[in-house]
Every structure is written in C-alpha cells, then in structure tokens.
Amino acid sequence: xIELEGIRKVFNEGKxxxxxxxxGVSLTLEARKVTVLRGPSGSGKTTLLSLIGCMAxxxxxxxxxxxxxxxxxxxxxxxxxxxxTFGFIFxxxxxxxxxxxxxxxxxxxxxxxxxxGRLVMRAHKLLDLFGIGxxxxxxAEWLSxxxxxxxxxxxxxxxxxxxxxxxxxxxxxxxxxxxxxxxxILRLRDQQKTVIIASHDPLVYESGMVDRVVSMRDGRxxxxxx
Amino acid sequence: xxxxxxxxxxxxxxxxxxxxxxxxxxxxxxxxxxxxxVLLASVMFFTHALRKEAVLVLRDSPAMIVQRMVxxxxxxxxxxxAxxxxxxxxxxxxxxxxxGYYFDPVVGANYTLMVxxxxxxxxxxxxxGAGVSRSRSAMTGDILPLxxxxxxLSYFTVAGILxxxxxxxxxxxxxxxxxxxRKLFNLPGGVYTDIVLDVRxxxxxxxxxxxxxxxxxxxRPISRNEVLRTYDSIFDWRSGIVVVILFAVALAFVIFxxxxxxxxxxxxxxxxxxxxxxxxxxxxxxxxxxxxxxxISLTSFLAGILLAYVHVFLxxxxxxxxxxxxxxxxxxxxxxxPEVSAYQVATLFFLTVVPYTVAxxxxxxxxxxIDPDAVMRA
Amino acid sequence: xxxxxxxxxxxxxxAIALVFAATDAAYRRGRSAEHLRSSxxxxxxxxxxxxxxxxxxxxxxxxxxxxxxxPFQDHPFALEHFPSGSLLTPPAVLKERYAPVD
Numbered sequence: 239x240i241e242l243e244g245i246r247k248v249f250n251e252g253k254x255x256x257x258x259x260x261x262g263v264s265l266t267l268e269a270r271k272v273t274v275l276r277g278p279s280g281s282g283k284t285t286l287l288s289l290i291g292c293m294a295x296x297x298x299x300x301x302x303x304x305x306x307x308x309x310x311x312x313x314x315x316x317x318x319x320x321x322x323t324f325g326f327i328f329x330x331x332x333x334x335x336x337x338x339x340x341x342x343x344x345x346x347x348x349x350x351x352x353x354x355g356r357l358v359m360r361a362h363k364l365l366d367l368f369g370i371g372x373x374x375x376x377x378a379e380w381l382s383x384x385x386x387x388x389x390x391x392x393x394x395x396x397x398x399x400x401x402x403x404x405x406x407x408x409x410x411x412x413x414x415x416x417x418x419x420x421x422x423i424l425r426l427r428d429q430q431k432t433v434i435i436a437s438h439d440p441l442v443y444e445s446g447m448v449d450r451v452v453s454m455r456d457g458r459x460x461x462x463x464x
Numbered sequence: 465x466x467x468x469x470x471x472x473x474x475x476x477x478x479x480x481x482x483x484x485x486x487x488x489x490x491x492x493x494x495x496x497x498x499x500x501x502v503l504l505a506s507v508m509f510f511t512h513a514l515r516k517e518a519v520l521v522l523r524d525s526p527a528m529i530v531q532r533m534v535x536x537x538x539x540x541x542x543x544x545x546a547x548x549x550x551x552x553x554x555x556x557x558x559x560x561x562x563x564g565y566y567f568d569p570v571v572g573a574n575y576t577l578m579v580x581x582x583x584x585x586x587x588x589x590x591x592x593g594a595g596v597s598r599s600r601s602a603m604t605g606d607i608l609p610l611x612x613x614x615x616x617l618s619y620f621t622v623a624g625i626l627x628x629x630x631x632x633x634x635x636x637x638x639x640x641x642x643x644x645x646r647k648l649f650n651l652p653g654g655v656y657t658d659i660v661l662d663v664r665x666x667x668x669x670x671x672x673x674x675x676x677x678x679x680x681x682x683x684r685p686i687s688r689n690e691v692l693r694t695y696d697s698i699f700d701w702r703s704g705i706v707v708v709i710l711f712a713v714a715l716a717f718v719i720f721x722x723x724x725x726x727x728x729x730x731x732x733x734x735x736x737x738x739x740x741x742x743x744x745x746x747x748x749x750x751x752x753x754x755x756x757x758x759x760i761s762l763t764s765f766l767a768g769i770l771l772a773y774v775h776v777f778l779x780x781x782x783x784x785x786x787x788x789x790x791x792x793x794x795x796x797x798x799x800x801x802p803e804v805s806a807y808q809v810a811t812l813f814f815l816t817v818v819p820y821t822v823a824x825x826x827x828x829x830x831x832x833x834i835d836p837d838a839v840m841r842a
Numbered sequence: 843x844x845x846x847x848x849x850x851x852x853x854x855x856x857a858i859a860l861v862f863a864a865t866d867a868a869y870r871r872g873r874s875a876e877h878l879r880s881s882x883x884x885x886x887x888x889x890x891x892x893x894x895x896x897x898x899x900x901x902x903x904x905x906x907x908x909x910x911x912x913p914f915q916d917h918p919f920a921l922e923h924f925p926s927g928s929l930l931t932p933p934a935v936l937k938e939r940y941a942p943v944d
Contacts, residue, residue, distance in 0.1 A: 288837035293741065314745065321743035332738045336485030341478070346742040348478060351471030354844065393742065473846045480845035518893055520878055524886040529907070536911045561889055565900065574897045580888055595894070630880040635894040636903075637884075658907075660889040686906065691891050694906040694933040698895075706929070759849065766856040773863045777870075788929070794897045801874050802867035 240267040245299035259285040261457035272433040274443045277454035283436040291403045292320040325394030327404040333378040339389045340374040364392035401432040408439045479755040501768025504713045508808045509776045511699035513800040518695035526660040529686045540655040554668045560656030571599045583641045589623035595635030595794040613650040635796035721823035733831045740836040749832035757824030761817040777802045896926035
C-alpha cells in the first residue's frame with residue numbers, strides 16, 4: 239500500500255522558469271490492485287509515477303510505503319527499495335541497444351550479485367512467459383514493437399517486484415497489441431502484483447481490468463476517482 | 465564478499481557486451497594501444513638492459529688509460545712516458561696499447577684493429593669479431609686483404625672468430641700481431657696509441673691521475689669510473705631520439721585519454737540514465753566505466769610488455785636496427801641479459817593503465833549522479 | 843560461457859605467458875656468468891673500454907675515449923653522425939667544469 243501525503247514537485251525551483259508539476263496530491267493506492275492515473279499530457283501523472291517509484295524526491299510532502307516513510311531515506315536505501323519493490327515499464331521501453339533481449343532482462347538484477355545461473359534461468363522463463371523465448375539472443379534493436387514491449391515487461395519483473403509502474407505503455411502500440419498488453423496486466427494482478435499505470439488512452443482506463451481510475455489535471459487530482 | 469565479486473562479474477559482462485557493440489573500433493583501439501606500449505616498453509627494456517650489461521662487462525676495464533694530446537687531438541704516445549708513469553707510487557701493470565681504425569671500402573665498414581698483449585697466432589693472421597665475419601662473409605681460413613699506409617695490400621688469414629656471446633664488445637674487432645700492426649700503419653717501434661695501467665688502491669685513482677698530469681702535462685688520464693659513467697647515460701631519456709619517442713608515445717596516450725575524457729555523447733548519457741532507472745546505483749555505473757577503461761588498457765598493457773620482452777630479449781631488438789644502425793655497416797647482434805626493473809614496469813603501468821581508466825570514469829561522474837526520473841521525462 | 847569468464851581466461855593466459863617470460867629471464871640471468879665470461883675475458887685481455895655499438899665515427903665507437911674536440915673532427919661544421927650522435931650524450935665527465943669557479 240502506498241500513501242501520498244501533500245506531495246508537491248517543483249522543477250527548477252527558484253528560477254524564472256520554475257514548473258510545478260505536482261501540486262499538493264494526497265492519495266492512497268491499494269495493494270494488489272490495478273490503478274490508472276488518467277489525464278492529458280502536462281497533468282503531472284508521469285511526475286507522480288516517478289515520485290511513487292522512488293525515482294525522484296518530492297519538493298514537499300511525504301510518501302509511505304507499507305507504512306514506512308521513505309521520502310527522507312538516503313539515496314542508497316532508496317535505490318535498494320526501488321530495485322526490490324518496483325518494476326518500471328517506460329513509454330519508450332528504453333531497452334539498451336546493441337545488447338541481447340536476454341541481457342536486457344537481466345540488467346536490473348546485475349548489481350545484486352546473485353547466482354548467475356539462476357538469474358539466466360529466471361530471465362529465460364520470463365521471456366518464455368511472454369512468448370518471446372526464441373528471441374532471447376536477438377539484439378534489442380532488431381525486436382519488433384510488440385517484442386520490445388514484452389521484453390520491457392519481462393525486465394520489469396526480473397527482481398520479482400511487488401509493484402509494477404507503467405508510463406503510457408500503449409502510446410506506441412496498435413489496438414491489438416494494446417489489448418494484449420492489458421491482458422498481461424491482468425495476469426500480473428492475478429499474481430498478486432500492484433499495478434499503477436499512467437495513460438490517456440481510453441483503451442487502458444476504460445478497460446474492465448482496471449480497479450480504480452484517478453483523474454489528474456494541472457498537477458492535481460480531480461474528484462475522488464472510481 | 466561473494467555477492468560483490470558476482471556483482472563485479474555481472475558489470476564486467478555488461479561492459480564486454482557494450483564494448484562488443486563496436487567490435488571493430490575497440491579491437492583497433494586495443495591494437496594501437498598495444499603497439500604504443502610495445503614501443504615504450506621496448507625502449508625502456510632495451511636501454512635498461514644495455515646499461516646494466518655495459519656496467520657488468522666494463523667492470524674489468526683498466527683502472528686508467530693515459531692519452532697524449534697534440535693540438536687538441538689524441539696523438540701517439542712515446543714508450544718513454546710509460547717509464548715515467550711507472551715511477552708514480554701506487555701504479556702497477558703499466559703497458560702500452562696499440563689500436564686504431566681501419567676503413568674497409570669493400571663494404572664501407574669501420575673496423576677497430578687491436579694488438580693483444582699476447583697474440584698466439586703466427587704473423588699474417590687475424591682474429592676477427594663476429595660482425596666483421598658477417599660483413600665480409602669471412603670464416604676461419606679465409607683471406608682478408610688490408611690496405612696499408614703505402615696503398616699496398618697485405619693479406620691476412622683468418623685464424624679465428626671471436627665468440628658471438630661477446631659481440632657487444634668485439635663485433636668490429638680485428639686482432640693481429642704487433643709487427644703486422646706497426647707495418648700496416650707505418651708506426652715506428654717505441655710509440656703506442658695509449659698507455660693503460662692498474663692502480664693498486666682504487667681510492668687512489670684520482671690522486672694518481674693528478675700526479676700523472678703533473679708529470680706529463682700533455683697527457684689526459686681517463687679513469688675506469690669515467691668509462692663506466694659514459695655508459696650510465698647512454699640512451700638516456702634525455703638523449704635525442706629517445707626523447708622524441710617518449711614524447712610521441714605520451715602524446716598518443718594523452719589523445720586517447722582526451723577522447724574519453726571529453727564528455728559523453730547524448731546516447732551514452734541516456735544509457736546511463738536507463739541503467740539508473742532500472743535500479744543501478746551511482747557506484748554501479750562508475751564501476752561500469754572503470755571496467756570499460758580497464759579492459760582496454762589492461763589488455764594492451766599486458767600484451768604490450770609481453771611482446772616487448774619477446775622483441776628485445778628473444779629477438780635481437782629487430783625493430784630498433786634501422787634506427788640504431790645509422791651509417792655503420794656493422795651492427796652487433798644484441799643478445800642482452802634480460803634485466804627488467806620492477807620500477808620500469810610500474811612506471812609503464814601508471815603511464816598506460818591509470819590515465820586511460822581515470823579518463824573513462826571522470827566524465828561519467830556527472831551523468832552517473834543524475835536523478836533517474838530524467839529518463840522518465842525524456 | 844560468460845563473457846567475463848572469457849575475459850579472465852584471456853588475462854590469465856597473458857599472465858601465464860608473462861610468468862614464462864619472467865622464468866626465462868631468471869634462467870638467463872642465472873647463466874649470466876657464462877654469457878658475460880667471453881666478453882669479460884676480452885675486456886680484461888685487450889683492456890677494452892667501450893661497447894661496439896656505433897662504428898661510424900671515433901667518438902661514437904669509443905665515446906669514453908673522446909674529448910670535447912673529437913666530434914668536430916676537422917672543423918666545427920663537421921656534420922654529426924645520425925642517429926648515434928643523438929643517442930649518445932657526451933660523457934658526463936666532459937660536462938664538468940675543470941676548475942671551481944669560486
């Protein structure tokens with residue numbers, strides 16, 4: 239469960255071009271549910287996602303993860319928590335070019351220094367799970383859009399995180415692939431994962447697999463959400 | 465401990481994958497880098513070994529050589545001077561030396577002709593150094609003609625060839641009897657090229673030299689110490705060509721490091737951002753850069769000193785031949801004792817591995833510390 | 843095989859080769875007495891003072907016997923021998939002052 243209390247994020251604070259991306263957001267995200275942050279671009283949902291996922295610190299406010307306050311933790315601990323608790327799926331997928339799909343999937347686990355053989359097996363299993371097992375040794379740039387997306391999802395799962403965060407996951411996908419994506423999300427929820435998605439795609443936020451939709455505009459939440 | 469090792473191996477795996485993306489470029493880089501190390505190490509090994517060997521070999525040089533100077537030139541010295549020198553206290557084994565140069569127009573080489581104290585072969589024979597033998601293709605029993613002062617040819621039979629192990633001192637020597645030498649150069653009896661002597665107490669050498677000069681003001685004594693010191697600074701880093709080589713190599717290393725240090729491309733920055741976003745810490749990224757620099761420089765360093773060792777000590781420094789040979793037709797085959805100092809190897813290491821690795825890490829520092837959310841917003 | 847394993851194997855191979863080289867060097871140094879003997883005998887018997895490195899000129903063949911005038915031979919514009927002249931610095935003893943200035 240993730241609690242956000244009075245979160246504010248200002249970029250370039252103090253300068254003339256300062257931008258308040260998130261302006262006083264208080265929110266409780268339930269565990270093991272699929273939540274969608276919905277809103278037009280510029281509404282602050284991407285920023286909020288990165289704050290939830292411990293990628294950045296809020297300018298003001300507190301974040302509690304399973305009751306534990308994490309906003310004031312030093313970077314090392316924050317990174318450790320992020321690594322073990324959150325898995326990210328970026329809008330641009332952001333796979334490392336020139337490196338195989340398999341290695342891309344294993345990358346988040348590299349700094350942990352666990353058993354290498356088991357890591358390789360886990361990565362293969364994940365790729366198989368999403369149906370791209372045969373493409374394991376292909377370079378990232380040779381993968382099709384759908385294959386890259388699944389690799390990105392597999393990468394997000396390598397450390398078996400409790401929370402999956404996805405930023406505009408269907409932005410570069412056609413309807414068919416978008417539908418497939420949502421089915422994969424359902425599978426994740428069945429595996430007791432918490433999923434938080436930021437999207438302005440109706441295919442996502444009107445999907446039956448979503449438990450809650452939070453609307454955002456201009457850095458604030460509109461209404462209480464369904 | 466174990467997880468840390470595994471982590472390093474993982475990071476190294478990624479480093480190698482990352483370098484393999486530009487396989488051609490990186491292999492070329494390693495090759496060039498290795499060549500530079502071979503050049504630098506070869507020069508270091510060669511000069512150090514040569515200097516060491518010079519000291520060892522010339523240890524047995526005479527304690528003092530006395531030359532006579534006429535109008536600033538080294539001239540012949542009368543036998544009477546030797547008698548005067550014998551009167552100086554502390555001096556022993558005074559004898560005259562006969563030696564000179566001979567230019568052989570057939571091959572364009574200079575030989576050093578010497579008369580040993582005891583020449584066991586019959587008159588009309590010569591013992592030649594391995595270099596002479598090679599340049600004239602002369603073996604034992606062959607005839608070598610030498611042109612005397614009067615333009616007439618004298619024919620000498622090769623009675624033996626000096627050991628190739630001693631080439632460093634004997635490559636261009638020709639040993640013959642005193643009569644033959646004097647006849648060839650029209651030197652009357654009673655003159656010598658110079659006089660050599662021993663000093664009983666080596667600490668007295670300077671005093672003895674002073675006494676000799678006072679006794680015979682037109683002489684110039686040279687002590688063994690001075691002989692050894694001459695070879696202390698041979699091929700010194702301050703000497704002409706060595707400076708040029710060192711400078712060129714240093715410049716090349718600077719260029720490599722500069723290329724690395726002049727900042728990351730946008731693509732590299734983005735990649736670091738992605739790594740941080742998926743869970744790599746700043747220190748992990750820095751380790752990545754460390755391995756990137758170390759893989760290239762360490763490989764080049766190790767391969768370089770290995771090849772340099774083979775070049776200098778297992779082949780007779782073949783690459784240096786055209787440089788060292790210059791005009792001299794005779795070139796000794798360098799079979800040097802492998803004397804490598806740890807100091808040199810350490811210097812090489814700090815010159816080649818450290819700057820390059822540091823130059824790879826430093827510019828990444830900034831990128832490594834960025835907040836990963838910048839990647840999200842890209 | 844993992845790439846890092848390959849790399850370590852390669853480094854290991856280089857390290858072993860270097861160990862071989864070091865052993866070879868030690869072995870040769872052990873036999874140095876023999877190697878130097880023929881040279882030492884000649885140096886002693888003939889009262890040699892110089893290594894036979896560059897036989898182009900008197901002062902490059904016998905640098906320890908050269909004085910300040912020798913390189914110039916007949917006149918100050920006499921061309922220096924290349925590259926041996928640049929590899930041999932003047933003997934240290936010649937660079938000292940002959941008498942103290944003070």
